Amino acid sequence: MKNDGEFYLQHALAAYFPLRILKEMSSKLILLSVVALTFSYLALAYEPSSLQDFCVADPNSSVKVNGLTCKNPMQVQADDFFFSGLHLRGNTSNQLGSKVTPVFATQLPGLNTLGISMVRIDYAPWGLNAPHTHPRATEILTVLEGTLQVGFVTSNPDNRFITKVLQKGDVFVFPVGLVHFQRNVGNGYAVVIAALSSQNPGAITIGNAVFGANPAIPADILAKAFQVDKSVVDQLQAKF
Structure with a gap:
């Protein structure tokens, strides 16, 4: 027959191990929950994936949503996915000497919900696309013509200025939300085409x-x- 010491020891061990296992499981569950919430936040930080082939914007809809409402798919035509005009030089006769020609969902309805857009930017000699940010998009551009100085500034507290001179065919990327600019540093006209990771980058x-x-x-x-x-x-x- 077991003495009182052995009896209490067995019960103590039986109680300890399940509790320890439960604590380990709880810690793992908490960790998994934190990871899941983190990735959920990252997913919500970008435009949602489309749940259908397309959602061509309906400019005549009175419904107000975060984006544009969908046109009846049976009324969609090829022109809804088409834009013409980026072959035309923009009018740079202004104080800054630059002109942005956008191709967003408002100009190309088929872009709605696709999370992408583009622009053409023209620069007169020494023209400037003044320091600005795109709060909802990363921007990547390629130089079609001319020589450009480009740059962006990192966030606080460093505020580091990163800049480079680009030639025809060069590519540069501006991270989302950071202040950036482009300046024509040549004596001729300059042109870039840029893509942005939002249908409405702002x-x-x-x-x-x-x-x-x-x-x-x-x-x-x-x-x-x-x-x-x-x-x-x-x-x-x-x-x-």
Whole structure:
């Protein structure tokens, strides 16, 4: 017959091992849950995959959704997937000397839900596509003509400036959300074609957003932010 010590030891071990196993399982479940939530967040950070062959945008629909509603598939035609015009030079007769010709879902309805778009950008000699961001897209471009200086700035706190001069046939990528620009550094015209990872990438031009906001950002806020006199801010806001 077992003594009291052996009896309590056996019961203690029997209670310990299941509890230990349960704790290990709980830890693994917590880890798996964290991983699952992380990947779920990443999946939600990009445009959802289409659940059908296509969803041609219906510009006449009054329904407001995050994107554009679908046209009746039986009414879809080849022209819904077609755009003509990127062979034409954009009008660069403006203060910056550049012109962006977009091909988004609004110009090419067949792009709706496909998560991609493109633009043609023309630059007069020394023309500039001013510093801006695309809040919803990565951008990759290739130079068709001319010589361009391109660059982007990394996020805080480093704010590292990464820049390169591109020639015809070169390719460069701008990570999503980062401030970037292109400038023609040649004496002739320059042209690029760029692809973006959203049907509606959005564009925030830094100067316009900061100094041309509507209604205007109070000048004293900008003066403190940029560490300049308020009169300097007034002059800049007057230009936008």
